[in-house]
Amino acid sequence: MKRTLTALAVLLASTAGAFAEGELHLYNWGNYTSPDMIKKFEDKYNVKVTITDYDSNDTALAKIEAGGSGFDLAVPSAGYVGIYAEKGLIQKMDLARLPNHKNIAPEWVDVSWDMGREWSVPWQWGTTGMAVNTKDFAGDINTSGIFLDPPAELVGKINVIPEMSDVMALATMYAGGKVCDDNPEVMKKVRDVLMAAKPKWMSMDYSTVEKMTNHDYAATVDWNGSGLRARLANPDVKWGFPKEGFGLWMDNVVLLADAKNTDNAYLFLDFIMDPENAAMLSAFARYANGITGSAAFMPDDMKDAVELNTPAEFADKGQFVTVCTGKALDYQNAIWTELQK
Amino acid sequence: MAKRSFAVNDLPGFATIAIIVFLALYAPMAVLVVFSFNAGESPAQWAGFSLKWYQLALQNDQVQAAAITSLKIAFAAALLSTALATMAALGTTRRKNFKGQTFIYAMINQPLMVPEIVTAVALLLVTAAIKKATGYTGLGYLILAHAAFCIPFAYLPIRARLEGMDLALETAAADLYAGPWQCFRRVTLPLLMPGIFAGAMLAFVTSLDDVVITEFIKSPGQDTLPTYMLGQLRRSMKPDVNAISTGILALTLILLTAFYLATRTRKQPGA
Amino acid sequence: MSRAEQAASARSVRAGWWLSAPALLLLTFAAVGPLLIVLIYSFLTPGKYGNVEWVFSWAGWVSVLFERDVFDDTLRLADANLTIFFRSVKLSFITTVLTFLVGFPTAWFIATRPPKSRAGWLFLITIPFWTNLLIRTFAINQIIRNEGVLNTILLNLGVIGAPIQLTYTDTALLVGMVYVYLPLMVLPLFATIDRFDMRLLEAGYDLYASRWRVLWRIILPITRPGIIAGSILVFVPCLGAYVTPRILGGGKNMMIGNFIELQFGQGRNWPLGSALSMALLVIVTFALLAYVRTIGGDRRNG
Numbered sequence: 082m083k084r085t086l087t088a089l090a091v092l093l094a095s096t097a098g099a100f101a102e103g104e105l106h107l108y109n110w111g112n113y114t115s116p117d118m119i120k121k122f123e124d125k126y127n128v129k130v131t132i133t134d135y136d137s138n139d140t141a142l143a144k145i146e147a148g149g150s151g152f153d154l155a156v157p158s159a160g161y162v163g164i165y166a167e168k169g170l171i172q173k174m175d176l177a178r179l180p181n182h183k184n185i186a187p188e189w190v191d192v193s194w195d196m197g198r199e200w201s202v203p204w205q206w207g208t209t210g211m212a213v214n215t216k217d218f219a220g221d222i223n224t225s226g227i228f229l230d231p232p233a234e235l236v237g238k239i240n241v242i243p244e245m246s247d248v249m250a251l252a253t254m255y256a257g258g259k260v261c262d263d264n265p266e267v268m269k270k271v272r273d274v275l276m277a278a279k280p281k282w283m284s285m286d287y288s289t290v291e292k293m294t295n296h297d298y299a300a301t302v303d304w305n306g307s308g309l310r311a312r313l314a315n316p317d318v319k320w321g322f323p324k325e326g327f328g329l330w331m332d333n334v335v336l337l338a339d340a341k342n343t344d345n346a347y348l349f350l351d352f353i354m355d356p357e358n359a360a361m362l363s364a365f366a367r368y369a370n371g372i373t374g375s376a377a378f379m380p381d382d383m384k385d386a387v388e389l390n391t392p393a394e395f396a397d398k399g400q401f402v403t404v405c406t407g408k409a410l411d412y413q414n415a416i417w418t419e420l421q422k
Numbered sequence: 423m424a425k426r427s428f429a430v431n432d433l434p435g436f437a438t439i440a441i442i443v444f445l446a447l448y449a450p451m452a453v454l455v456v457f458s459f460n461a462g463e464s465p466a467q468w469a470g471f472s473l474k475w476y477q478l479a480l481q482n483d484q485v486q487a488a489a490i491t492s493l494k495i496a497f498a499a500a501l502l503s504t505a506l507a508t509m510a511a512l513g514t515t516r517r518k519n520f521k522g523q524t525f526i527y528a529m530i531n532q533p534l535m536v537p538e539i540v541t542a543v544a545l546l547l548v549t550a551a552i553k554k555a556t557g558y559t560g561l562g563y564l565i566l567a568h569a570a571f572c573i574p575f576a577y578l579p580i581r582a583r584l585e586g587m588d589l590a591l592e593t594a595a596a597d598l599y600a601g602p603w604q605c606f607r608r609v610t611l612p613l614l615m616p617g618i619f620a621g622a623m624l625a626f627v628t629s630l631d632d633v634v635i636t637e638f639i640k641s642p643g644q645d646t647l648p649t650y651m652l653g654q655l656r657r658s659m660k661p662d663v664n665a666i667s668t669g670i671l672a673l674t675l676i677l678l679t680a681f682y683l684a685t686r687t688r689k690q691p692g693a
Numbered sequence: 694m695s696r697a698e699q700a701a702s703a704r705s706v707r708a709g710w711w712l713s714a715p716a717l718l719l720l721t722f723a724a725v726g727p728l729l730i731v732l733i734y735s736f737l738t739p740g741k742y743g744n745v746e747w748v749f750s751w752a753g754w755v756s757v758l759f760e761r762d763v764f765d766d767t768l769r770l771a772d773a774n775l776t777i778f779f780r781s782v783k784l785s786f787i788t789t790v791l792t793f794l795v796g797f798p799t800a801w802f803i804a805t806r807p808p809k810s811r812a813g814w815l816f817l818i819t820i821p822f823w824t825n826l827l828i829r830t831f832a833i834n835q836i837i838r839n840e841g842v843l844n845t846i847l848l849n850l851g852v853i854g855a856p857i858q859l860t861y862t863d864t865a866l867l868v869g870m871v872y873v874y875l876p877l878m879v880l881p882l883f884a885t886i887d888r889f890d891m892r893l894l895e896a897g898y899d900l901y902a903s904r905w906r907v908l909w910r911i912i913l914p915i916t917r918p919g920i921i922a923g924s925i926l927v928f929v930p931c932l933g934a935y936v937t938p939r940i941l942g943g944g945k946n947m948m949i950g951n952f953i954e955l956q957f958g959q960g961r962n963w964p965l966g967s968a969l970s971m972a973l974l975v976i977v978t979f980a981l982l983a984y985v986r987t988i989g990g991d992r993r994n995g
Contacts, residue, residue: 111653134653149553284943440802450832513712544727570723
């Protein structure tokens with residue numbers, strides 16, 4: 082017993098204390114940060130970077146709100162930046178310390194959740210749409226009807242990622258509404274459409290890249306980066322932009338209010354706004370970034386990828402998927418629960 | 423006496439079922455190991471033998487750190503929870519029922535009965551407050567939390583074992599003037615060992631697999647293998663994860679074999 | 694009771710408490726204590742973006758059983774919640790029974806090997822579980838997929854003409870669940886069977902009992918503590934399981950675990966999540982106590 086206690090004490094002592102200098106703690110989505118880029122940063126500035134993963138905006142928010150998290154930077158999705166700011170969890174950035182700030186692409190500077198970009202910088206952005214195996218279905222894939230009113234060839238072979246906000250956004254736009262709509266007539270239609278479609282789906286699962294590559298199912302709601310990866314592994318898979326309206330999202334880096342390594346954080350923020358480094362990020366996760374000039378450094382298979390370059394005909398059909406509140410959230414929750422029960 | 427055509431402890435079909443179970447248990451493991459050598463990225467097609475995922479895994483600092491953290495926590499938590507569970511089992515079994523016994527039993531099994539997300543959120547609030555107050559962000563929180571929910575997993579096999587033990591041996595020892603501590607160390611404990619062993623293994627395995635609670639309480643740089651993989655779930659799993667798992671499996675086998683051999687040679691002759 | 698007996702009995706009770714104390718202490722701080730927080734949260738109001746507002750409300754508890762239809766505002770029984778609950782109970786029950794049917798022979802087998810090799814067999818059973826749950830589940834999927842190992846072998850042997858659709862079926866899910874929870878049944882069973890006195894079996898056979906009777910009348914009753922322990926260790930965690938159902942079952946239908954997690958996540962209704970958890974805890978505790986009381990019976994030795 083004594084030996085156990087001593088062993089335990091030694092173990093605890095050896096793991097205590099992360100108080101060293103030259104560190105940076107990044108809190109990010111899993112499998113979303115290029116290890117090569119991190120290495121480049123670590124070597125350049127002699128800073129040790131730890132990356133800790135989360136798998137949902139809400140988990141991240143809960144942890145950071147609870148306090149004492151120990152992180153310096155986090156990467157919430159667009160809608161959450163405002164929430165973080167409202168709750169006083171992030172600090173305004175001193176733009177004088179970010180010379181690369183001018184590299185942010187003009188269309189991403191004045192965004193609805195952060196005009197002028199003083200609270201966040203772009204990490205990566207993407208769209209939500211349809212990935213379809215064209216061997217099974219040769220018709221028009223640029224529609225949410227693929228999963229909401231499936232053609233006969235695809236019935237029973239469809240997957241829908243269980244991401245409530247993205248799926249509800251697509252369904253609402255299909256029903257003629259807007260993201261976070263609180264019109265009961267529209268939402269009733271959304272519910273009916275979803276409930277009618279559900280029996281025709283095969284599953285609600287996240288591992289789309291693997292499953293589309295292996296042809297476990299023929300079509301899925303997906304994010305464009307995953308669609309790209311699936312296509313690169315299986316050329317039959319093509320990407321569709323739902324013409325009724327498709328989802329847009331962007332993940333942004335924020336500086337936490339209680340960050341301990343602010344100097345290193347600024348170095349990092351500036352670092353990722355350099356076009357070459359932003360391209361490294363994109364090459365890893367396969368999503369577009371918001372930095373001008375990075376296109377020159379992108380890998381070839383991404384430069385002209387249809388997934389990353391929205392065709393002109395759909396240019397204004399994208400709507401940002403934000404965080405719904407109030408009655409809109411109630412509708413979403415009720416419909417989602419009924420959908421999944 | 424009628425001649426029996428079977429061994430006393432042979433029950434029909436049991437051996438067959440057991441063998442099938444072992445085979446079925448290891449089939450996915452075999453697939454895992456085999457595909458960790460698959461040259462192709464897709465787990466569906468075999469594209470030739472390759473060690474590239476192992477190379478990738480060796481270069482992937484994050485996943486290695488996660489694996490090491492997992493093992494550290496699991497060892498510490500299993501040790502702690504088994505020790506505590508053994509004591510608790512001794513305290514609640516083979517005695518006359520006393521008033522608080524059902525209460526203790528309920529307390530010990532409580533972690534089993536609540537979905538992890540709930541404990542996770544509650545622990546988040548508690549540990550966040552402590553972190554803010556003390557600034558300590560080491561592995562201690564995770565180890566204690568893991569040990570706590572591993573207790574029922576260690577407790578139940580130990581208790582089951584204890585209940586089936588014959589008091590006669592301990593009474594005999596006492597009759598031979600053995601003191602209570604001696605009796606415990608020389609008679610009870612050795613007899614209890616299979617139960618303790620079973621309990622420790624369960625606790626270790628349970629801690630290794632925990633995702634939700636770790637996800638919520640972890641501090642920077644404290645990803646465990648499950649939380650790392652949970653993060654991967656949303657984007658595709660890289661096959662180097664297969665390589666890591668095979669690596670851990672191999673390491674475990676080596677450790678266990680060494681442990682097994684070491685304890686075997688220490689056995690007294692005739693035991 | 695004589696004075697000496699009373700004193701001994703009191704000492705025994707005290708010893709019982711002292712021995713249990715360290716475990717209870719850790720549990721109070723790391724498991725039970727935090728539950729109080731959850732209980733409090735179940736009586737609060739949901740915050741706009743998750744978390745809670747410190748305003749008292751019954752809404753969390755009411756939503757456990759009743760829901761207000763979003764469209765016409767009528768109050769009615771929350772059949773979604775009940776469906777989800779009974780689905781989880783059914784799955785857990787079947788999994789427990791299956792793991793018992795498969796686990797008992799396995800435990801018996803291990804316990805009847807030569808004593809020196811038993812530890813080795815135990816290792817063999819637990820080694821697969823040193824791999825992460827997610828990986829194991831994906832590995833199972835690899836085998837049962839349409840183009841997976843099983844179907845490929847059967848197709849090549851000519852046993853079937855077209856691949857059997859196993860993914861996302863109930864069969865796949867049950868296989869996965871039994872696979873995941875098997876050691877939790879086998880290890881406690883082993884712990885009791887290992888101590889079983891085989892001479893009792895001899896006695897039974899000498900009295901002309903058939904093997905079936907011996908099993909039913911001698912073996913099962915004596916291994917009852919192990920059966921109880923194993924059943925609890927499988928059934929209860931099974932109730933809260935959601936990873937395996939999601940990956941192998943297709944994720945189209947929620948289990949209680951998913952449902953509660955949703956409230957703390959995208960659903961942003963922590964009070965409801967808290968109330969649901971408390972309700973689950975109460976139900977399970979009562980069920981458990983009832984089970985142990987009736988099946989456990991007296992705890993005489995042997």
